[in-house]
Amino acid sequence: MSERGSAPGTPIIEVRGLIKRYGTLTAVDGVDLTVYSGEVFGILGPNGAGKTTTLEMIEGLRQPDAGTITVAGYDTRSQTEDVRRAIGVQLQTTALFDYLSAAELIKLFADLYGVDSSPARIDHLLGMVGLREKRDAAANQLSGGQQQRLSIALGLVNDPIVVFLDEPTTGLDPAARRELWQTVRDVRNQGSTVVLTTHYMEEAEILCDRIAVMDHGRVIALDTPVGLIESIDVEATISARMRNGTLADRELREIPGTQDVSLNGDQLELRSDNPQLTLIGLLEAARTHSIELTELRSNQASLEDVFLTLTGRSFEPLSDATDLPDETEKRRFWQRRKAA
Ligand SMILES: Nc1ncnc2c1ncn2[C@@H]1O[C@H](COP(=O)(O)OP(=O)(O)O)[C@@H](O)[C@H]1O
Ligand SMILES: [Mg+2]
Known part of the structure; x- marks a missing residue:
């Protein structure tokens, strides 16, 4: 599905009655949502709405207080390892890897996952995120937007069914933001489902096939951008x-x-x-x-x-x-x- 508004694919993520409390604060307060294969699904909300908490529970990184989540048919509580294999999470490029080149970082991650780390595959992944000409550049010499895109490439190394991006364009200038939007579309067009969070309404409107609008831990609306408007x-x-x-x-x-x-x-x-x-x-x-x-x-x-x-x-x-x-x-x- 590459066109906005076309018929949804099969359900790939199903979240029901999700709740997360921190002390007296209910950060996620009864969230239900379904993400279909092949869509760019956005979770849009102001800071503190509960986007990251929701995303990390879906990824299996935080434990919910109540509710059920399945990703690609696996239960995130009881089948955490299967979920991990099915998903790609955008990683922050850390100072630890600064001396490695873009290509070396991708090879390292591919070897860690035990997947194809051939030069051809590294080139393919770099091409996906528009960084082929930066293959030999050290990660710390890339711009902020290029580093974000490299971290998306690292999240794609295991050919994930679903890719999660938490506020991928925060802090980027408008040009870098647009390049990242194109990368997200390319990832979707290659067959992955993308779930991203954002607090930019315009970004959600332009980029996402469907959007869950979150406020105070709840999904207050969920539809296509046109349907919401x-x-x-x-x-x-x-x-x-x-x-x-x-x-x-x-x-x-x-x-x-x-x-x-x-x-x-x-x-x-x-x-x-x-x-x-x-x-x-x-x-x-x-x-x-x-x-x-x-x-x-x-x-x-x-x-x-x-x-x-x-x-x-x-x-x-x-x-x-x-x-x-x-x-x-x-x-x-x-x-x-x-x-x-
Ligand atoms: N580990 C934590 N401990 C206590 N409170 C937290 C923790 N993580 C998030 N929160 C609180 O939960 C609410 C939702 O946070 P978060 O999911 O990060 O929102 P968003 O990503 O939409 O900005 C916020 O009020 C935040 O302060
Ligand atoms: Mg957040």
């Missing part, structure tokens, strides 16, 4: 700044298509299920009151609107300002900052 009654957000007066909240709510209004001084934002009608209505209302609209913008609904609708909160922590994927998100971030 269609599940909320909002198609678009229209925003503008008003000059020479302001329109009243009540008046804005009467504009056709308007689902929600937020007013902040001279700044207005309308959420609409019919952006064209809403835009026309807004322009008419402004003209009636001789109000000038500046910075008029319309944005299609995104996963951000899904999260906002489901939780009443917006998503990214402010401290992430330097770590956003691209200009669009930066702009949204500053809009939110200004509105807050």
Whole structure:
């Protein structure tokens, strides 16, 4: 399955009633999910949502307090070794290996797993992650993005059925992030299933076939990106700044298509299920009151609107300002900052 939205394959991971407590904190609070073979499955949520804990329980690295997990038909509690053989986990390239080249590291891992470590196979794995020309470069001379991709290659050495990536693009610049997205697609197109976590909504929307949205240890929505966006009654957000007066909240709510209004001084934002009608209505209302609209913008609904609708909160922590994927998100971030 290489196309988004095509019929799902067979279930490859089944998680039911998963719970993990740390003292009084329930970090994972009754998670159910099914991952199908051949998909890129994303677990999306803010920091602390329980993504890593969920992932590590599926990998068999942490013990759940309750619930069942099967991976490729193996129970993660009683058949841990079979699970380990079936999965690939992205490893952090550690200082220990810094003096080894990319090719030497892959050979070392292949030998550890007892799988084919021939130069041809090493080249194939390096090619998968776009590092063939770096085969003889020392790991510590690679960029952050290249090191991440090398660590994915190491996770692929045993030809895993499922590959797990925990926040693979955190800390990468936009160009490196895009290269990593391509690597993930290549891994999926070669037949592996990919499960990744992210706190970047745009990344989940662009990269994942299906997404489980997590918040406070629970899966609050699970669908394709399109399905998630269609599940909320909002198609678009229209925003503008008003000059020479302001329109009243009540008046804005009467504009056709308007689902929600937020007013902040001279700044207005309308959420609409019919952006064209809403835009026309807004322009008419402004003209009636001789109000000038500046910075008029319309944005299609995104996963951000899904999260906002489901939780009443917006998503990214402010401290992430330097770590956003691209200009669009930066702009949204500053809009939110200004509105807050
Ligand atoms: N080993 C641990 N001991 C105590 N609390 C933990 C531990 N690991 C995670 N937590 C807490 O569990 C919650 C979920 O953490 P985590 O799964 O790392 O979330 P995420 O990966 O979504 O950021 C957080 O509140 C975190 O502080
Ligand atoms: Mg995490």
